[in-house]
């Protein structure tokens with residue numbers, strides 16, 4: 001009897017550990033490009049809210065509403081998923097970009113939204129007023145370019161287990177990712193263009209849109225000025241708000257619990 005309950009407890013602990021992904025440590029793999037050098041376009045709501053976890057859902061939902069109101073909007077989401085994904089089942093991929101470490105910066109810069117493919121960067125910019133209105137968000141919505149020539153990456157693919165995955169995974173993995181990047185840039189000093197690295201999270205959805213397949217955590221570095229300038233214009237210039245060394249590590253979604 002006694003040994004039975006021990007087996008039971010071990011099984012339960014193993015199950016919970018698996019569900020939380022605590023023992024998983026997918027490697028951050030280096031790539032000298034992002035998507036082979038292509039730019040991924042995304043429509044994102046930008047914010048400097050401190051409690052990231054309290055705002056993610058609202059911004060994900062609002063920005064999607066804004067895109068879906070466009071003619072062909074659903075097709076743009078699907079085409080971007082196809083461009084990003086390894087198979088072509090995903091209906092959409094959402095993107096989070098984090099520019100500051102929320103543990104170090106009082107009002108971190110971050111943005112969240114959806115990858116889109118089809119219209120040009122300029123055409124999408126012209127659609128922004130319509131998107132903003134339909135989103136019902138007051139957070140400024142922007143079109144941003146992610147990647148392109150000269151962007152290098154370290155990526156870890158985090159398996160989706162359950163709704164806790166996006167809350168726990170940042171604490172488990174982002175520190176590792178940025179450490180690997182720091183070690184790499186120490187050795188390859190010539191690659192440091194003085195533009196701080198960005199933390200990119202890409203959520204790949206399942207055919208059934210309510211669940212996700214996996215999340216890619218990517219440290220974007222090298223030539224990433226386009227993403228900086230599109231999302232928070234002026235950040236890289238001189239002046240009080242110019243960024244010095246605020247490279248990314250987005251913290252836990254649980255910063256909400258303060």
Ligand SMILES: *[C@@H]1O[C@H](CO)[C@@H](O)[C@H](O)[C@H]1NC(C)=O
Nearest residue numbers: 029030031032033034035036
């Ligand atoms: C780098 O990315 C390209 C394009 O996505 C891919 O084809 C290639 O296999 C990747 N290389 C490595 C080492 O993962």
Ligand SMILES: *[C@@H]1O[C@H](CO)[C@@H](O)[C@H](O)[C@H]1NC(C)=O
Nearest residue numbers: 048107234238239240241242
């Ligand atoms: C710096 O950022 C703050 C907050 O976003 C803004 O109010 C201020 O105008 C910015 N200052 C400059 C010089 O850009």
